[in-house]
Amino acid sequence: MPNVVPLPDLTQLIGLCEQAGRAILTVREAGFRVDAKADASPVTAADLAANEILVAGLGACSTLPILSEEGPAVSWRERRQWRRFWLIDPLDGTREFVDGFNDFTVNVALVEEGRPALGVVHAPASGISWAGTVGKGAWRWQEGEPRAIRVAPRWPPRLLASRAHLDATTRDWISAIPGTQLERCGSSVKFCRIAEGKADLYPRFSPTCEWDTAAGQAVLEAAGGAVLAAETLEPLRCQQGESLLNGHFIACASGAWRDRLAAVAHRAVWNERKPSVE
Template sequence: MNHSDLLDLAIRLARDAGQAIEAVRRAGFAIERKGDASPVTAADRLAEGIITEGLLLATPDLPIVAEEAFSEGHVPAVAPRFWLVDPLDGTKEFAAGLDEYVVCIALIEAGRPVLGVLAVPGRGSLYAGIVGQGAWIEEAGIRRPIQARRPPPEGLHLMDSRSHRDAAATEDFCRELNIATTTRMGSALKFAWIAEGKADLMPRLSSGIMEWDTAAGQAVLEAAGGRVVDIEGRPLAYGKPGYRNPGFVAWGLD
């Protein structure tokens, strides 16, 4: 399967997972706590099962690193090519009745995300891209290309986390920047807004964000012309020990 085929596979599975998540929302659900005290619901587990089963069936040779399986101790060895899956990024927002949670699927090759999908079931939209080939959004069955923007004269639009904020570090990082507006979100949809040209940067300067939280968003953003770098300015890489990210910054066009 080539990259286009693999992206089509990821899109189909992300849509299926999104439909399952919405069904759980309509039926009602309980909120549980994992070992790290982060929330998990039946929707997280159901969506991950749909995605991993589909990936295993279509690409049995590719390992899958998925959030819920990882939290239960299923940690594949790092491989040259592997899938990264966050079946429901923004569980806090989902549980609170917000619509910004996303389904994240990315393919990693040689330590870099090469394609990714961000499905937004609550909004009926989907972002996807292949690095080097472009990115797009689909809304109401209509697909259109997207591209990161250059900073507008009035100043930068900052994307910030709603619940995992390091206000002091973010303020220090932005001190020399012309920040005009700020939007706070609790999911990888922040990457999509930068890819779509709605925003310009997202600093996440503390370590501990997991690779499945960023891979699909990074793929879409880089496919749209943006970039994601660590605090040393190097491209954010994957397959690190524990699949854990350092601090990083996502940018639109220079």
């Protein structure tokens, strides 16, 4: 029987993400150049430094394959054989990082059979980490002390939207929910704010990749929430094909809100199509 290195626990993973976070802050303090990747998204020395730390650390404590936003491309022919693997975004919210905001994160997720099973989201600027294992619970770490977190759903919802991607469809959604409160912020912090009971809903109708969402999805689901594909209202899945792009999704404090969310979607579409009266 082959030797299998045990998976690291959440405390080990948080330590690794904190190390990557310190490297990001070091780059920010020293100043950096912004380059453009093939898809025109920004990349900096901070993304690459964090990636090097995470890949080396995960490789040293696990035998699982690693898929990273800043790593080499892996063909679908190879990836489709993976049943368990690490999915990482070394610096989620690079645009926020470049623009001087603090809500950028380090994301590490363990994906099992197409579902995020474990996730760590670390916010270097604040030093706060959120982590969770689906079926076991979620925690918020600050100054080395963990505190259990849980969703606290309420309706009308406290709604979160991306700072950089508040598109027309999201605006239609907001207008279709009377009494909603809107807050805008960046990166996977939005999943974590729902997980710790400080928000309720995060609809996303502009492009994201699996590494943007997997760690936050694991934390939120571990805290009792849900991340649902917008079209089907079924759980959002990874590893569904050659493309690493997600479909539209809704992160929410309660998976029992499917009927409400379907009604909101109907109202948003109806309002969009309703003829204007001059």
